[in-house]
Amino acid sequence: MPREMMFAEAIAVAITEEMQRDPNVVFYGQNMAMTDRDPFVKKFGKDRVRITPISETAELGIAIGAAMSGLRPVVELYMSEFMLVAFDEVVNEAPRLRYMSGGQVQVPVVFKAGFGFAAGWAGQHSNCIYGMMMGVPGLKVALPSNAADALGLMKSAIRDNNPVIYLHHYMLMLDKSPVPDGDYLVPFGVADVKRAGTDVTIVATAWMVKKSLLAAEMLAREGISAEVVDPRTVAPLDVKTIVESVKKTGRLVLVDQAPRQSSAAVVIAGEIAEQGFKYLKAPVKMVTALDTSVPYSEPMESFVLPSEQKIVDAVKSVLAVHVAAV
Amino acid sequence: MPREMMFAEAIAVAITEEMQRDPNVVFYGQNMAMTDRDPFVKKFGKDRVRITPISETAELGIAIGAAMSGLRPVVELYMSEFMLVAFDEVVNEAPRLRYMSGGQVQVPVVFKAGFGFAAGWAGQHSNCIYGMMMGVPGLKVALPSNAADALGLMKSAIRDNNPVIYLHHYMLMLDKSPVPDGDYLVPFGVADVKRAGTDVTIVATAWMVKKSLLAAEMLAREGISAEVVDPRTVAPLDVKTIVESVKKTGRLVLVDQAPRQSSAAVVIAGEIAEQGFKYLKAPVKMVTALDTSVPYSEPMESFVLPSEQKIVDAVKSVLAVHVAAV
């Protein structure tokens, strides 16, 4: 029977199990493994578990070089924006070296970072930058929304022979949810229908899945049946499953914590405009952050971010449009 | 009467005129202004025109700090990927400092870089990364497609009080085209209909505009009237003009040199799925680079990039779809 796990715990369990399974997996980053009392250091020793200076370019570059020499590094970055000071390593080294070498090398790294911390971290520490990493051939991006996916996607990320950006949402870290027993893996590029429905399709990732499921509850009370689809990885992106759902519902609402034109939502909307157009009975509707940086003060912060109510309103707006009206 | 200018010349003229107009405009970068014989050094002296080491983070960070102190720096970066080693400065400093300060400062910088060099520069020097800079509130991105826009957009960029990423396409640098006389400015966020048409709307930027216009010629010979719309800036993005065109044509083809899910095309497609849906008579069609890095060898490079023929085929495919069929 499934275990209950905290989101954060699920990630740690996944890394631990993979390190036990494969001696080539190493794990390092800033402000971890400070002393021998650190649980990972205790289990795996100071060669495989290390602390680093504030040197993201070196941290990520070293991971890439080590990966080409047979290790499978998992780099702890804490906040996803810290990748930006080393973004060339993320989008222009890790995903390109194999291709440029004509397939002679592979770069199995996992860059792990939290994101979307909607808790007063203000303009530079609360962002959703996964949009910048979509459509980079050779690069994968995982966005778990519950403990089971957090565990299963991390295990798949570590076993993947390609570079993977693993982004866990800060607002979910303490949430408990069931996790299947055993060596549980979640495949990349396979969306998950988190709630089945017939009237409208809501596509959301990470924290927005939680909000969308709450919105779906509210809608259910009004007799509206919403299907909530979680892509789980935005690279590769499972467009097929989304199209299948839209085929059924004819209506699509996309929820994303990023500002509109940097969101995964707008990319998915674009794909549906080409691949799902004929099933759409109404324009798609995006519920994203407003076009501002994230402000510090709480009333302003919640004003710019998507909410259950905004999702509910968006669903009603697309349901209000009838084919006739089109 | 208009002057004929080379694309590269138009950029230089714009910077020169703005430096003459405003003593706060400074211009620096790598491998420029090596000696006193440099034309910019000759005109404006070594304080305002400088050479820098290979230190993009310092170059861009210094520009931002100087901008907050009243200068209007134009930084020459050569290739847009070189911004990636300093991407935090581009997307997480320049556009955020004003907001985080509650409007106390402004950051009028222009980061100038070439891109899309489809001439055997391989995986790390031929990319189109503007998609990563879209949807970053506070940041503007210009993509000129001819000499007039190159000049007018650079002048607007330098006078803009916000950070602007100015991206010029390498394959256009030697192209000559007419430029209006006088102090010619091109506003940001205003798309330009580069060719009027009635059957289909083609949206393209930079080099893809040139290819789309050639494709439109080919289509015209077959009696197909294509309208070619050039957003000119992808941030801000003039969705309205595109919707207007689609309202007229009912069909939309998006051409972009970037891989599909990192393109401006997919963002525009997403916007149209929401704002232009009711005018679409057929699914949109994207003509983008294939999902690979850019290979070195010519036959492979041209295989992955959009071509006039691919555009023509895409147009025909959307024209083949009739409302009935939807």
Add this chain to the structure above:
Amino acid sequence: MAAQNGLGKDRLIWMYTQMCRIREFEERVKRTFVEHPGTIRGHAHLGDGAEASIVGALATRRENDLVMPSYRCHGYPIVLGTPARALMAEIYQRKDGICKGFGGSMHLADPAHHFPTASGIIGQGIAHAAGAAYAAQVKKTGQVVYSFFGDGSSKQGAFHETLNLAAVWKLPVVFVLENNGYQAYTHVALEDANAMAGDPLSQKAKAFSIPGETVDGTDVLKVYEVVGRAAERARAGHGPSLVESKFYRFTPHGNAITVPPVPTQFQEHESIEVYGNKAEFEAAKKNDPIAKFRAVLVGNGTFTEAEAKRIEDGVRQEMEEVVRFALASPLPAPEDALNYVWA
């Protein structure tokens, strides 16, 4: 009494007062987490322990010189003349905050008082400071820019790139590397090659052929002297210097990081919490820069015990009012968030 390093009595007392103001301000920030949970969001970083380093450095400023600290930025504007209530109101998310509630603890800014901005991303502010110095050089304003950053930040590429370029351009900037022994929870000896080898971090200056000096950052007069030399060098057009100011951070890196609504507070200092090294912490506390300076000033008759007390009471009263003001200030309207995106 005899003036200290050319500092007259009033100036010395001003310096002591500023040190007390920083300390008391930070104490009130810390207390707020206990007395008014939820009032401060995100991550707040305090400057207690850095008072001598901050005040000693800023006391060398001439009018219009600029200051660019890291995200640990409460202390500097207090000295520069920003009303402390506007700073506390910002940290409390209020409309009357110096940044109107947009920035918070990590992103204070007050250009009107020569403090342009602070970046929350490690190292980047070092480059911004050099940029301000470049502007001063081009505009020939005669300004010197003071760049403050931590020991950990000196491992970020931005540090290396900026110091080289500042040296090549002979920019009027003073780089103050605040070595408080820790990079968040990481002891400097675990991540800095100089420290690991027992060398001073000021040795990094050799990579740029600029002067590098290490100073006791708990001795406000020594800091004044060393940073003063660097500032004059910059002002004379000879370019940047690197000063390593060594002191100890008395509170942990920041309030504990957790997910709301779980309350957050400051825990024990890392030396104890992480490394179980109470001795290190106690020793540092015994070497409190404020107590030390107070003893010097009482000792040389700059002020009497009673005068010192009066200053300290005044500061306590000021900060009491600062807290009251900040608590009373209204929150911004939600839609205010739409402002200031574009200039």
Add this chain to the structure above:
Amino acid sequence: MAAQNGLGKDRLIWMYTQMCRIREFEERVKRTFVEHPGTIRGHAHLGDGAEASIVGALATRRENDLVMPSYRCHGYPIVLGTPARALMAEIYQRKDGICKGFGGSMHLADPAHHFPTASGIIGQGIAHAAGAAYAAQVKKTGQVVYSFFGDGSSKQGAFHETLNLAAVWKLPVVFVLENNGYQAYTHVALEDANAMAGDPLSQKAKAFSIPGETVDGTDVLKVYEVVGRAAERARAGHGPSLVESKFYRFTPHGNAITVPPVPTQFQEHESIEVYGNKAEFEAAKKNDPIAKFRAVLVGNGTFTEAEAKRIEDGVRQEMEEVVRFALASPLPAPEDALNYVWA
């Protein structure tokens, strides 16, 4: 004759031969732009002038030691044993290229011959090299990694971050800073604070408390000695060293950058083209590392004039065949581009 620095006759002759092979290979690359326009696309960077530095350094390798150069990477695999024809075929965009036409001149790679990859982005390869050293350390392979990068690259943050971390982790890596006097068209004295102050660039090592030494990169035996010391230190587990190897680049930074179909070629060296300093260029040419080593070997009787000629003729013949092979090799099929995106 007496062995030189413990190098026997065969080894010395091998070294001379490798130097000639690099020079002749690069000459043929350059000629290709004239004789077969359009055959080489993008940007090619040559290593002529660096022969003594490359061969002297690589001669200290033990089996399985890894080499990670910058995008100026033709010379290293030639010495490591990659068939020169596979390198030329790559530069000629051919299917038989070492990277099957995917990488080109800037991105040669041959892991089978201990050359994992080269990055075209300045400084990043330095970190990749340290990563390979980290893998060697964890896997206890006893390998040393040789990281080669230019003088200009030492101004990129990646250099600073990587050398500090390599020192802290005591990684088995040798950092060879190839100071060829120029960063593209920029003279080193215009952009490096050490150079501007008349200090050696090896002084940057002080920022990491590791050994830093400058060596005459035109003297293959001196390079062998200095890099050898650094390699043994790394192998012994004492960590990285920084070696500044000074030599001169004989051809311009790269072929002229233009838009196809405009033909591209190599112009005059920057010293003349940009700075009008013919004297500097001539002096460097007079100090040709190959001619110098040849004179030493003939002088000490390692080989005779005739034997030297035979070697040089052999090399010319080899490269003649290399060019013939590369020209005859087919271009990749367009759809081959879909390979190798994913592992």
